[in-house]
Amino acid sequence: MKRTNIFFLLLAAVLPLHAQKDSTTVHVDSIPLRDTAAVKEPLIDKITDSRLFQTTYVGVPLIVGGLIEKHQDKKFRTLRNDFLPEFKRPFDNYLQFLPAAVMVGLKAAGVKSRSSWGRMLATDAIATAMMATAVQTTKHLTTVYRPDGSDSHSFPSGHTATAFMVATMLSKEYGYLSPWVSVGAYGVAATTGLMRIANNKHWLSDVMVGAGVGILSTEMAYWITDAIYKNKGRNTLPTDGRREQFGIGNPSFLSLYAGFNLPLSHYDLNEKTVFQTATGTTMGLEGAWFFTPYIGIGGQGSISNLRYIINDTEAADNTIDFYQLMAGPYFSLPLSRRWSVGSKLVGGRIMYPSKTIGDVHLGHRRGWTCGTGVSIDYQVHQHLQASLFLNYNLQAPQSKDSGEYMHIMTLGAKIGVRF
Secondary structure, three states, rough: OOOHHHHHHHHHHHHHHHHHHHOOOOOHHHOEEHHHHOOOHHHHHHOOOOHHHHEEEEEEEHHHHHHHHHHHHHHHHHHHHOOOOOOOOOOHHOOOHHHHHHHHHHHHHHHHHHHHHHHHHHHHHHHHHHHHHHHHEEEHHHOOOOOOOOOOOOOOOOOHHHHHHHHHHHHHHHHHOHHHHHHHHHHHHHHHHHHHHHOOOOOHHHHHHHHHHHHHHHHHHHHHHHHHHHHEOOOOOOOOOOOOOOOOOOOOOOEEEEEEEOOOOEOOOOOOEEEEEEEEEEEEEEEEEEEEEEEEEEEEEEEEEEEEEEEEEOOOOEEEEEEEEEEEEEEEEOOOOOOEEEEEEEEEEEEEOOOOEEOEEEEEEEEEEEEEEEEEEEHHHHHEEEEEEEEEEEEEEOOOOOOEEEEEEEEEEEEEEEO
16 A cells, blocks of 8 residues: 555656656747746847847947948949939838838727837837937038938938838837738838938938937837836737747748958959959848758849959949849858858859940850858847858959959848748
8 A cells, every 4th residue: 555655656746747848848939938047048148138239239230330331332322323323213202101101000900019009109209209319410410411412411311210210110019910010111111221322312321320220219219118108008919928939940031231342353354454353342132941940042133343443543433243143052050049150052143234444345244153151140030130241252254355253252241031
């Protein structure tokens, strides 16, 4: 009888432990926040999970990056002048308000959001006041002339700041419905900024700083209203109490990127003419679908230029322009929940428009190109990723007479969505 009692006591003790062991095998994104305290994380992940970092992680780097990039504005403007010299469309004047219209429309239709009407409007008022004050004060203090010379209120872009401010609000209020809500919101905001550049109304640095100011204003506004309202007017969403999924699963992405082309040597046009190259610029789209957490297939398309020097004189309009479209295998290696290293091996086609360099006329030309690259990727949110990259491309020659391939390094940054 005693042995039987001891057996049942041991069984009763073991069963809960066995059940507890099984319960820990659920996915990371289904673990409530209160249960994650025992999970040992790298220090870098603890820092990036803090409220201060989450408020500033996108806005501040965009502002700093815009200030650093400012001395390269004319080079990126050359890229615009090369490919879209006559572009003039007024859509950006209205596109900047589209995320706000969608947010108000969903709220009016009764779709549940993060905040009540009162709390949402209070957040909007605080964000708008902070954004407008920062933009208008900076415009009047810096007096930077627009690329078209129309006035001296170019820096930073108010259209872009408004677009990214309301896009961030839409993402926070309704991003739980689908990742495509955030993708669409930030896609509209990015399009607004790119159209300001294409319309020759802003420099790239204006747009980058404007985007940073817009995002930072909204993030700080939510921090303030969370402190004031506490739980009042805060709706419970299906994603509340859940931990976002980082570093696990499919790292498929679609990104917008920009960077600087760094040629590795001079190039021959023919036996008599040699030209030196200087830095150029590039912008493009890149995406990959991963069928495992480590290997996928993807591609990229870009428009780029290189500046060149003849007779030791560099002119503003001396550029070689080219389009590229490449595809191939992509690779990803997770380092922590948020950080990973990416690489690729791609190949495809390159196209050079006709060009006259010195006394040499170069006709329209196509050829093959291949390349590789490495990136450091940071998963900002479950569906948002920021990266720094370094690419190497081997490009077909612009001149058929020389047959000399071009070796180009590209250093840049990209921001995109993960699926």
